[in-house]
Amino acid sequence: NAGVTQTPKFRILKIGQSMTLQCAQDMNHNYMYWYRQDPGMGLKLIYYSVGAGITDKGEVPNGYNVSRSTTEDFPLRLELAAPSQTSVYFCATKQGAGNTIYFGEGSWLTVV
Amino acid sequence: GQQLNQSPQSMFIQEGEDVSMNCTSSSIFNTWLWYKQDPGEGPVLLIALYKAGELTSNGRLTAQFGITRKDSFLNISASIPSDVGIYFCAGLANNAGNMLTFGGGTRLMVKP
Numbered sequence: 001n002a003g004v005t006q007t008p009k010f011r012i013l014k015i016g017q018s019m020t021l022q023c024a025q026d027m028n029h030n031y032m033y034w035y036r037q038d039p040g041m042g043l044k045l046i047y048y049s050v051g052a053g054i055t056d057k058g059e060v061p062n063g064y065n066v067s068r069s070t071t072e073d074f075p076l077r078l079e080l081a082a083p084s085q086t087s088v089y090f091c092a093t094k095q096g097a098g099n100t101i102y103f104g105e106g107s108w109l110t111v112v
Numbered sequence: 113g114q115q116l117n118q119s120p121q122s123m124f125i126q127e128g129e130d131v132s133m134n135c136t137s138s139s140i141f142n143t144w145l146w147y148k149q150d151p152g153e154g155p156v157l158l159i160a161l162y163k164a165g166e167l168t169s170n171g172r173l174t175a176q177f178g179i180t181r182k183d184s185f186l187n188i189s190a191s192i193p194s195d196v197g198i199y200f201c202a203g204l205a206n207n208a209g210n211m212l213t214f215g216g217g218t219r220l221m222v223k224p
Contacts, residue, residue, distance in 0.1 A: 033212065042118070042200055042214035043155070058211065090154050092212075101145070101202075101212060103154035 003027045006091050006104035013081040013111045021076040021107050023091030031094040032074040033058075033101070034066065036087040043090060049074055050096075081111045115139075118201050118215030125191055126223050133199060133218040134185040141203030144177050144184040145212070149198045158199075159186070191222050 035043040045058030049068040147155035161177035
């Protein structure tokens with residue numbers, strides 16, 4: 001997981017609160033992704049970015065927002081937290097021409 | 113959206129046995145990836161497959177990219193206790209953003 005840093009590692013939110021999950025990478029990768037993983041399930045794509053200034057919706061974008069003002073950072077914003085957003089969130093990066101995707105260590109979010 | 117069906121969902125085997133799991137899709141992928149996820153960690157890439165029919169090994173692991181480009185399998189030979197974890201297949205399509213789609217995972221348990 002070297003090179004992709006996610007913060008915070010753990011967080012508990014109350015319903016309706018907002019927060020930002022941070023993702024930073026130092027590999028100068030073009031592509032960045034946010035996934036969520038519910039218990040016992042695979043990863044579902046929330047948003048992705050092919051480069052600074054460009055973002056696109058993935059499979060499950062509702063309730064989230066992202067921005068990509070720099071190559072290094074790709075924060076994920078939850079504006080009005082809901083219990084359905086309790087999950088583990090993974091940030092990932094990929095070099096444009098390559099196929100190896102590097103994952104962060106995950107952020108465990110609980111909404112109560 | 114694209115769907116990956118991974119099976120089996122879970123396996124409980126004896127140490128030393130061989131293991132096989134597979135993924136199928138209704139869509140064509142240009143790259144198939146197999147990941148392993150340990151508890152509390154992000155997925156770690158095991159094997160990447162880049163062309164139809166390709167058979168690739170990584171130690172006791174062997175994976176194949178199906179000829180139709182809609183399926184892939186992963187075999188683990190002579191399983192050991194540290195093989196325990198969740199294995200995910202993932203497909204990468206060369207559309208905008210190179211979106212990675214994950215299967216639901218196979219939970220492997222190995223009895224010493």
